[in-house]
Amino acid sequence: MIRAEHITKSFDGRTVLDDISVEFRTGCTNLIIGRSGSGKTVLLKTLVGLHEPDSGAVWYDDRNFTALGFRERKAIRKDIGMIFQGGALLDSSTVEENIKLPLDLFTDQPEAEKRERVDFCLHRVRLEKANRLYPAELSGGMIKRVAIARAIVLNPRYLFCDEPNSGLDPQTSIVIDNLIHEITQEYHITTIINTHDMNSVMEIGEQIVYIHEGRKGWEGTKEEILHAENKALNDFVFASAMAKRAREW
Amino acid sequence: MLRIFELIGRYFILMGKVFSRPEKAVIYRRRILYEMEAIGLDSVGLTAIISIFIGAVITLQMCINLESPFVPESMIGYATRETMILEFSSTVVALILSGKVGSSIASEIGTMRITEQIDALEIMGVNSASYLILPKIVAAVCFFPLLTILSIGIGIVGGYLIAVATDIMIPSNYVDGILVDFKSYSIVYSLIKSAVFAYIITSVSAFFGYYAKGNSLEVGRASTRAVVVGSVVIMIFNLILTQLLLI
Structure with a gap:
């Protein structure tokens, strides 16, 4: 609440x-x-x-x-997870790097586990196989989905x-x-x-x-x-x- | 006047955030390496081209203006070397890089600000100032002195090449000149200056980008302000450092 x-x-x-x-x-x-x-x-x-x-x-x-x-x-x-109006994905990072960033910063999970979590989140937003793409290569809808994937990667409560x-x-x-x-x-x-x-x-x-x-x-x-x-x-x-x-x- | 003090105050508050304890060292190491490539390696070509031409031009100018039976020709090599070491390779290269690197940093961070990428980092609990700016400062402070060494070497070679190519002087006299009365402290002085200038370029441009507001026009203005203010601060510190280190 x-x-x-x-x-x-x-x-x-x-x-x-x-x-x-x-x-x-x-x-x-x-x-x-x-x-x-x-x-x-x-x-x-x-x-x-x-x-x-x-x-x-x-x-x-x-x-x-x-x-x-x-x-x-x-x-x-x-x-907290937040989805911004324009997605606010980091332009210089790939989809995978964007989603993985919170995991890199706040967890000590092994790399394989982090990748697995990223794949799970991408699957959850129905955006498989986009890991290596950069934000500039994504459509508006895809950007929003990646933003959702990033927002839920740490299992937010809000x-x-x-x-x-x-x-x-x-x-x-x-x-x-x-x-x-x-x-x-x-x-x-x-x-x-x-x-x-x-x-x-x-x-x-x-x-x-x-x-x-x-x-x-x-x-x-x-x-x-x-x-x-x-x-x-x-x-x-x-x-x-x-x-x-x-x-x- | 009040606005200047406000800007300076905000700058130091930002630097306080930048130099607070990093979240995770391994992430910063990765980012520093990335920034070394973006800020440092990508500037090697520009530095080399400018240095070789300036070295050649200094030699030509010296040949034209020091033409006297009382001045040995080797003095041209000596003057070229001293100009490159003491002033050009640290200060002038810094001013040029202030345009290239400074505007790039200000526009990159400014765009991140107006597209809410910085807000997104803050929401994640990341110290965005430290995460974005510290790797750039560290990369530039480590890499700019290397660019200075490169510039000194290439500039001196440029002078030699113009002597060989134009026969304006005897090349061996040029080589004799660059070996005369060499003081290693001059190199130390030049490296200290380039490290300080690297810090000024990255921190000042990051400051203007970080506080950019509004739209793409504002990012452009922030980028211009970053270059102008960065260049002025470099000149002020050039004076201060010369006074402190050489006199």
Whole structure:
């Protein structure tokens, strides 16, 4: 479980997150949704410690992450996997080296065992035989899969995904969404996905938090979101022509 | 003025992170070897080409400007050797490498910053500053003195070759000149300078890349700033080191 308590964050005097409190449950896919510029990414980065909140606290189970020092945070970070919007694979390393890096740095496993683990993770994301390729040789969907493989290589307890299907076609998006959902349930981890893709919301959104202008605008499930009485949320959810027609039906 | 102090402060904070205890020595060894190839070996060709031509040009200039019955011809070889050892092979090569290596480091790390690769390392619990920058500094500090030795040797050979090729002076006089009054401390001085300059080039350019923000335009600007600031700092330290080590 990850809990944000009264998180506030400003940049150059501009408040980006305003008193956000939310709890993300273990074993289900928690979605943070909202318009571009609403503060979703800042919230996600604050949760993982890339941004320090001006006030408030982030709890990982019973540990107050915000109050911890570098060394204590490092211990928690080994339990964190993160998938960035652009994949954030190291350009100068092959797929195998990218996935193996956390193993190299934080385990004393023999090389053969590490390779086996890399192959397992690649198999898990259905991307066999890509070990020797460089990120520049991969398609958008493949990059996301490698990023997922790297994120799960150390068996994380917490998985963060920043717009995991941005820039992907609808079919590949569904594949990536389902993969994250499967992994979440298989390993019973706390997964937080940052997205503005309504397909993702309807496919895998078990708990949804809507962020509007830096504040928590709404919270609920994918079944509840279609009937929510929140104008800003409705404008967001039913923005596309297809969603409007679906609502009319 | 305040901005300069802020930059200097941030630079030293970054260096504090860079020189903190590495996660795993074996990973760093591998990265140092990789960086030695990227920063050092890949600069051998450029250093050699520039040095041979500069050695030849210095010899030609000396021949033209020291043409006097009171100045022995061997002085041309001596002057070429001293110029190469004392100034060219450490300082000028460092300035040239500041352009090549410095811009490459700043743009590499800057791109990693804006594409969130550095964030990805931080999330993994890796000290990204140390992981990315320390191997570059170690590789450059170890390899640049070798480039300096290479440059001195090739520059002196360049002077000899131009003497042979143009008959502007008697080659044996040139050889006599390069053997006159040799002080091994000059080499030590040159190597110390090149090691210091290597540190300046890598750390300054890494600093500008590490704190790059925004988009590819900003990476380009960070790269330019890295070269400009690196070159100015090299010149300042050239003055300081000359004062400290030679006078």
